[in-house]
Amino acid sequence: MEVALFFIFLITNLFVVLICQYSYGKRDRYEDGMLMGVHIPAYALEQEEVRKLCTKSKREWKIFNRGNLIVSILINFLCFFDITVFLVVYVIWMAEYMCGLWCLVIFPHRKMYQMKMEHQWIDERSKKVVPMDTEVSDFADKRPWSLKWHLPILFLLVLSGFWYSEIWGGGPEFFGDRILFFSTLGISVLFLLFHIGIQRRKDDVCSGNADINLAANRLFRRSWTIGLVTASWINGSAWLFLAFESRGKDWVDPGVYTAYGFLTAAAAAGLLVPVMWGIQKRKRILSAVTEPYSVDDDEYWRKGWYNNPKDPHLLIQDRLNSMNMSLNYGRPAARIIMGVTGVLTAALVIWVIVIILRFENVDIHFEQTGDTFLVEAAGYECEFTKEEIVEVTLLDRMPEDKFIRTNGGSTEDYDIGHFKGKETGKCMLFLDKESGPVLEIQLKDEKIFVAGNEEEDTKSWYQMLSL
Structure with a gap:
């Protein structure tokens, strides 16, 4: 499990850092009449304060991204020492990376916009005051892929939920399977919603040439x-x-979960x-523009995000990263x-932290009330009666077997x-690994292994069950 986690998080981290480098690492280049996501005239590039801002931003970005690339690799080795420490460090690192990325993108953009306004680098002829669409957008000969291609996989996912009956009728031991199922279904639904947003987004006006506008916008929709x-x-x-390999089986090889992890990572590549490819192709198309049609809507991006109450569109292309889509915060829905x-997100982070803290100092509790016994630790419990007990055995150690966690925690x-x-x-399992003997309780429908925090506790529970 540790090896699988190591490679899954390693690949994920490399994807995140390298993609951010690709997406945001060229902001200091002057493209489409913009620098740092702000429209300025070409002669402004010779200004000393502009050059200093670009040099500083480039240096800070290089240090930040290379440092985080190294850290993103090193922290994965914590998987082999302590999973709890790894998760805590990973959450802290992700928070640091997202906040640092936000600051390195937004602050230079705001500074550039401030310079523009101070020097009045504004061409009123190109200033955009209302949303504009290319007049030929409805005549695209190559349409984007239809929404209908999402429906078969969504149907198969919903159908698999019923076929994999434990999703609906299984006990808490299938909690992990439910998480994976609903996460997969939710992500596919999210892709569908983004597809709808891409199709409804407004067209960009890239030039005075209608054919070039048509080709650029067609490529954008089609590639996305x-x-x-x-x-x-x-x-x-x-x-x-995963469902096919695990349905109805008491044991699933860890390699299946590793393959599942690689497939989910491959979805990002897909x-x-x-x-x-669409972005690169679009750049080649726009390189044919001899007279750029610069549309200055910087006032709507002055804070680093798009805010235009006059624009009816909710989803637009991000100014600071052409690979992203951004919400229009002028709309209440955004x-x-x-x-x-x-x-x-905050609830999820708090939930994860609470779960992690439960496993810092686990107190394994065993009690008897009449003919009923209760084993509890870290929020997990098992209650059973004397009639359900088939056999009780005190083992020197856990059986030589391979175990996969389906709903629980391991440190x-x-x-x-x-x-x-x-x-x-x-x-x-309710095991303190350093405790010593292990109490094996065979019930009619499952088995329980208990090792208390102290060796004497386990022996006393064995005597209690043997009476």
């Missing part, structure tokens, strides 16, 4: 919709593969490759989406929750 459909199919196929996303010191053993099958 190809990427979204491809990513949705790979993402859905990852779950279908989205990015067509999009990057603020609602970001508010809900922020709350859900260097503890194994708590629902597991599956290759030989043992479905079971629950």
Whole structure:
């Protein structure tokens, strides 16, 4: 499991850092009449303060991204020492990287916009005051990929939820499977919603040439919709593969989960490759423009994000990263989406932290009330009666078996929750790994392994169950 986590997070981190380098690492270049995402005339590039801003931004970006690339690789080795420490460090690193990235992108943009306004580098003829669409956008001969291509994989995912019956009717030991299923389904639905937004987005006016405008906007929609459909199919196929390999089986080889992780990572490539191809192709098309048609809408981007109440479109292309789509924060729906996303993200982070803290100092609790017994630790519990007990055994150590965690937590010191053993099958573990003997409780429908925080505790529980 540690090896699988190492490679999954390593690939993910490299994707994140290298893609951000590709996306944001060229902001100091003067393209399409813009520098740092701000329209300025070409002669302004000779200004000393502009050159200093570019040099400073480039130096800070290089230090930041290279440093985080090294850190993103090194922190993965914590998987082999302590999973809890790794998760805490990983969350801290991701927060640092996102905040640092935001600052390095937004602050130079705001500074550049401030310079523009101070020097009045504004061409009123090109100033955009209302949304503008190319007049020939409805005559594209190559349409974007249709929404209908999302429907088969969504249908198969929903159908697999019923076929993999434990998703709906299984016990808490299938919590992990449910998380993977609903995450996969949610991501494919999100791709569908983005597809709708891409098709409805306004066209960019790149030049006074209608044919060039048509080709550029057609490429944008086509590359994005190809990427979204491809990513949705790979993402859905990852779950279908996992469901087929694990349905009805007491043991699933860890290699299956590793393959699932690689497939989900491949979904990112399925989205990015067509999009990057479209961006490069679009640049070649626009290179044919002899008289650029510069549309200055910087006032709507002055804070680093788009805010234009007059624009009816919710989703537009990001000014600071052509590979991104941005929300129009002048629309109430955008603020609602970001508010809900922020709350859900904060709740998820708090939930993860609470779970991690539960496993810092685990107290394994065992009690008897009449003929009922209760084992509890770190929020997981198992309750059973004397009639359900088939056999009780005190072992010197855990059986030689391979266990996969299905709903629980594991650290260097503890194994708590629902597991599956290759030989043992479905079971629950409440183990302090340093405690000594292990209490094996065979119930009618599952097995429980308990090792208390102290050796004497485990022996006393064995005596309690043997009476």
